[in-house]
Amino acid sequence: MLWLYNIAIHLYALLIRIFSTFNTKASLFSKGRRNIFARIEEKIAAKDRPVWFHFASLGEFEQGRTVLEKIKEKYPLKKIVVTFFSPSGYEIRKNYTLATGVFYLPLDTASNAKKLIEAFNPELAIFTKYEYWYHYFKELNNKNIPLIIISGIFRPNQIFFKPYGSFHRKILTYVSHFFVQNKQSIQLLKTINIRNATLSGDTRFDRVAENAASAKKLPLVELFCGTANVFIAGSTWPEDEALIAGLCDQHPGWKFIIAPHEIDQSHISAIEKLFPQAVKYSSLTVEGTANGYGQVLIIDNIGMLSALYAYGRIAYIGGGFGAGIHNTLEAVAFGIPVIFGPRYDKFQEAKDLIALGAAKSIDNMAELTAAAETLIRDQEAGKIAKEYVISKTGATDQILNYISRYFKL
Numbered sequence: 001m002l003w004l005y006n007i008a009i010h011l012y013a014l015l016i017r018i019f020s021t022f023n024t025k026a027s028l029f030s031k032g033r034r035n036i037f038a039r040i041e042e043k044i045a046a047k048d049r050p051v052w053f054h055f056a057s058l059g060e061f062e063q064g065r066t067v068l069e070k071i072k073e074k075y076p077l078k079k080i081v082v083t084f085f086s087p088s089g090y091e092i093r094k095n096y097t098l099a100t101g102v103f104y105l106p107l108d109t110a111s112n113a114k115k116l117i118e119a120f121n122p123e124l125a126i127f128t129k130y131e132y133w134y135h136y137f138k139e140l141n142n143k144n145i146p147l148i149i150i151s152g153i154f155r156p157n158q159i160f161f162k163p164y165g166s167f168h169r170k171i172l173t174y175v176s177h178f179f180v181q182n183k184q185s186i187q188l189l190k191t192i193n194i195r196n197a198t199l200s201g202d203t204r205f206d207r208v209a210e211n212a213a214s215a216k217k218l219p220l221v222e223l224f225c226g227t228a229n230v231f232i233a234g235s236t237w238p239e240d241e242a243l244i245a246g247l248c249d250q251h252p253g254w255k256f257i258i259a260p261h262e263i264d265q266s267h268i269s270a271i272e273k274l275f276p277q278a279v280k281y282s283s284l285t286v287e288g289t290a291n292g293y294g295q296v297l298i299i300d301n302i303g304m305l306s307a308l309y310a311y312g313r314i315a316y317i318g319g320g321f322g323a324g325i326h327n328t329l330e331a332v333a334f335g336i337p338v339i340f341g342p343r344y345d346k347f348q349e350a351k352d353l354i355a356l357g358a359a360k361s362i363d364n365m366a367e368l369t370a371a372a373e374t375l376i377r378d379q380e381a382g383k384i385a386k387e388y389v390i391s392k393t394g395a396t397d398q399i400l401n402y403i404s405r406y407f408k409l
Helices: 002-019 024-031 036-043 058-074 087-093 110-120 134-142 166-172 183-191 203-213 219-225 238-250 265-274 305-311 348-356 365-377 381-391 395-406
Strands: 051-055 080-084 101-104 124-128 147-152 177-180 197-199 230-236 255-260 296-298 314-317 338-340 359-361
Touching: 002 024, 024 087, 036 101, 036 110, 051 058, 058 080, 058 087, 058 124, 058 147, 058 203, 058 395, 080 087, 087 101, 110 134, 124 395, 134 147, 134 166, 147 203, 147 395, 177 183, 177 395, 183 197, 203 305, 203 381, 203 395, 219 255, 219 305, 230 238, 230 305, 238 255, 238 265, 238 365, 255 265, 255 305, 265 296, 314 365, 338 365, 348 359, 348 381, 359 365
Parallel strands: 051 080, 051 124, 080 101, 124 147, 147 177, 177 197, 230 255, 230 314, 255 296, 314 338, 338 359
Antiparallel strands: none
16 A cells, blocks of 8 residues: 555646646645755754644644644743645745744655654654654654644544555554544544544634634724624635625625635635625725725735634634535634534534534525524624633643653753
């Protein structure tokens, strides 16, 4: 199976090179890895023995960020090195000030793993949620460098638990300890004889609770909102936006803020066609007035969404008509109920919020209308949402207490 894995990695590299000629993300993915080891050597000395954090993308960064920042707070002299697999994480956080260096993760080949881990020489490696790379994990194991998975989550349909999943199960044996989100993950790992796992919960709850408690003020957004009720649509895709356009027509007294998942010009233009009277955030001015800005605001930048929810009465979370919903917790941490599409089965918090009455899943315009009306009338849903987040905090401290054993003071 290893030879198939290696072929798949090299095939992926080839496809990236092909797509990089006409796809922005593929181009960033490819260019960001050029001369990567030379850039690492400029910033990282092997004697530093940093803590290595790896994140698949921006969402995983926000998920694991509380652990990183707690380590830096408790051990301020320790150096941190961060890697990302995806451009959407690296390009936004490449200047993250708490890290000595932020880099793309080279593709998982035996030679890349050996070179990277020799260059980093980390005291400890921490991966968030998923991304199980055979060569990196094996090389860490060979060098006796502890590897911790935080906020891990496992499902019965994953390849680890299939009769033909022996190669992938081998990857898991290189992990020193798993901190997982739910009891099902503990039980599934036991079925493949992995018992070095702790039920800690999800560090995202700590992160979103911190964010809500110290949210960044957005004066231009506040000016746009005025005294109106505000509907926030976060991480939206075209299918989501078409529905929101219908809801907007039904509630002329509300303000609508749309923060799309992709902000390329073609997508922003498509949203403007759905909402002809909308204004873009980049066009807002201090001199404007709430009435002058109209009903709809389009956020045409990245990085504001987690603070936007502070201005909302109800939130819609995008992605539910595609691969799966985006982050619901950022919204509910502010005490607002949420609505999302039908594909939420991989997200335990979505199921919990629906059961508590703090979220609604919809399949069409009629259901969106009904869900919005229900949540407008329900004065307790937002409070329940916030209490749910608070009840789930604490994973970060539990993880930090454990990994402190690895640090040489």
